[in-house]
Amino acid sequence: MTLFSVLIVNYKGWDALEDCLESLTLFSSDRYSIEVLVVDNCSNDNNLDAFISLYPSITFILNTGNNGFANGCNLAASAAKSNYYLFLNPDTKVDSLNLETYFDFYLKDSNAVLSCLQINENGTFYNQNNLLPKFITFFGIPRAIYKRMHRKKIAHKLNENENYFYPQWVTGAVVLISKNWFKKINGWNEDYWMYMEDVDFSNKVLKNNGKIAVLKKAVLFHKHGGASRINIKTKALTKTEVLISKHTYIQNNFSTTTSFLLHMRLTTGILLEKTILSFLSIPLFFIPKLKVHKIVLKNYVTYLFSAILNQTFISPRAMNYKKK
Structure with a gap:
């Protein structure tokens, strides 16, 4: 049975995290097992102890402070026992069928990083046709014009087939990567506190000739912004x-x-x-x-x-x- 490490960084997103952990505890497979590690970025709101008691099978790690997403991810990876890391946002939810399919395809093909389709509470799929920021596409209006003018070129870059499409970067909300690849790119870049670390992460994979793919055969729920925009x-x-x-x-x-x-x-x-x-x-x-x-x-x-x-x-x- 192959072990996968599910790595989550939390900061005061306890309601969303509870839903996420509940979905993970229901995971069942004849071929895969998971360990779940949650790094709490020092929420300091007296909820951590309650969660430790509520989920004894899950490993909780208290960070030294609110050190950011990249640092939390790296800390979780350093404590993981498996050769495969699935980074998840706390405002995601999974089910056994989709998660098993997700693992199947990662082990089957040679993608360095694999994400999957994400759906929100309105039943809408996220647009994941992401291109790396370039000089002429760094800002919104020029980027929109560029995408409209180069639709065929962009479609060719995405190289969509029955199982995958290949964006140039994927959101850190759902990232599956092997331990070897993670070490190869030196993990998450802690120059970032929050945001764009996933773009940088993906860019490092591409620079090392790795493939980044989104699996069309698996879907995870993601409530965008549910864990960060509190007040x-x-x-x-x-x-x-x-x-x-x-x-x-x-x-x-x-x-x-x-x-x-x-x-x-x-x-x-x-x-x-x-x-x-x-x-x-x-x-x-x-x-x-x-x-x-x-x-x-x-x-x-x-x-x-x-x-x-x-x-x-x-x-x-x-x-x-x-x-x-």
Whole structure:
């Protein structure tokens, strides 16, 4: 019987995590067994002990702090016993049939990374036709124009067949990879605190001539954003980190000249957008969502000063951040 390690990073997403763990405890197969490891990024809300008691067959690991998704994943992998790692978001749910099929196809073919179809609470499938960010496709409008103009070229790159299609990156919500491949790419990049670490992860696989595939024969439930957007402050924090992670990705994956141009374009666009929306939040104070933009603007400006002072675009929350 082949063992798979299911690795989950949690931060205060206990309701979603409970649903996820309940679905995993029901897994049954004649050919596969699973061990489940949950890294709690120091939620510090008195729920961890209750979950340890509730799920004695699951290994819970308390992290030293809210060290981010990449660090949590690496910590979970370091404690895993199997040769196959399935990274799952806590806001996912599985069933035995789909999970067994998923494992079957990973062992059958030579894909380095395998994800699968994901469906949300509305019964809608996520669009997973993801292309790596390039200079001309890094921002939304140019990317949309590029996709429309190069539909045939993109379809050829995706190389869809009966079982798979092949995007250039897959979301970290559902990632199956062997221990050997994980070591080959040095795991998750802890330059990222949260967001875009999955793009970077996939990029490293492609640079090492590995295949990234999405399996069409298996479907997992994924409630997008269910574990991270808890309140206005949390939402502002996550939205700020989305922006910061874009800067980190630019720093790590583009040449000096291209990086400079992309950083400038990104910074200008963000400051202009968030300033306008922050001013709008004053007369439109009764719209709670606009308050988020004020907080994001403050967070982002603070980050920019930190980036200039410390000469790095890595998030100050990330484990690889070094203050000068």
